[in-house]
Amino acid sequence: MPKQYKDKQKQSKKLEQFREFQQRISVHFQNEKLLYQAFTHSSYVNEHRKKPYEDNERLEFLGDAVLELTISQFLFAKYPAMSEGDLTKLRAAIVCEPSLVSLAHELSFGDLVLLGKGEEMTGGRKRPALLADVFEAFIGALYLDQGLEPVERFLEAYVYPKINDGAFSHVMDFKSQLQEFVQRDGKGVLEYRILHEKGPAHNREFEANVSLRGEVLGIGNGRSKKEAEQHAAQEALAKLQKHHMNQ
Missing domain, CATH: 3.30.160.20 (Double Stranded RNA Binding Domain)
Known part of the structure; x- marks a missing residue:
């Protein structure tokens, strides 16, 4: 089978995965390029230099700030008696790497990541830092695509219930x-x-x-x-x- 045909098959399968993913989480991107970029690791870009791929590092930077803002706003409203110091500790526990990795696993983010062959072979798909970065990049992409409201709805579905159920009460x-x-x-x-x-x-x-x-x-x-x-x-x-x- 020609390599070009194999590549097209892979691409088609990946696009189908992204469609199913959006259906599953009830989030539909207007600009799907942003969604693909959120899941594109730098190792993939390095191996496909002839194609105009962008990695997710800038989206990760933005997503980190958007997460801090939305989580801060939620905690500020939910805990009116909590001190600034305790709010900071609680927010840090929610947006820390292990928490983001847990969320990424729950939503099967690892299955969607576009990786270079070397990164794939060394288990990059399950690497905690990589998964946490992808989660932040996804938030950044969603914010750029649709603004804060859809980000809030996504967090209301997958993050805020964990806070309400006391998942982070060990720091409070x-x-x-x-x-x-x-x-x-x-x-x-x-x-x-x-x-x-x-x-x-x-x-x-x-x-x-x-x-x-x-x-x-x-x-x-x-x-x-x-x-x-x-x-x-x-x-x-x-x-x-x-x-x-x-x-």
């Missing part, structure tokens, strides 16, 4: 946030109580609650007393913020 101090929220309104003193301890010494589980003036606001479980109290504070904070927003 909910007890401090709750204390600040309560002090701001002068509502009284918070009290934490350990309700139960169960399990063997090497695998204990604790249940705690937090109350304000005798009213239980939140209950939480954890592998330590501190973790159980943090989860109780998280539940209480969510309840108080919801009530505050509905007033």
Whole structure:
């Protein structure tokens, strides 16, 4: 089979993959060249110098800034009692390489990347830094193609639910946030109580609650007393913020 024919077959298959990908994530690019560029690694461009391919490095630069802005805006609105320092820590946990790699895996970004043969042979398709870069480049491409709103919709579908489900709660101090929220309104003193301890010494589980003036606001479980109290504070904070927003 002639090489030219094989190349056309490969290209046709790749275009079909991109069409299916857009269908799957409910995002449809007006300028599909931007989408292809987001998934084009520099090693691919180096091997196809006779063709006008562009790699994704500039899109990655833009996507990084767009991600920081959109995630910052979401966190600012979601956590009105959170300090600037805690907001910064939380944002960093969301946009760090391991988080972006996890998202890229979830959406099968690695299957779409255009790589040079050398990069392909050394496992580039699964390389964490490469996948994180592709995720940022995709965000940059989507922003250039359609603006901030579609980026927000994409994040609402794939990123914000993880934040809401507490996937990044390990970097958050909910007890401090709750204390600040309560002090701001002068509502009284918070009290934490350990309700139960169960399990063997090497695998204990604790249940705690937090109350304000005798009213239980939140209950939480954890592998330590501190973790159980943090989860109780998280539940209480969510309840108080919801009530505050509905007033």
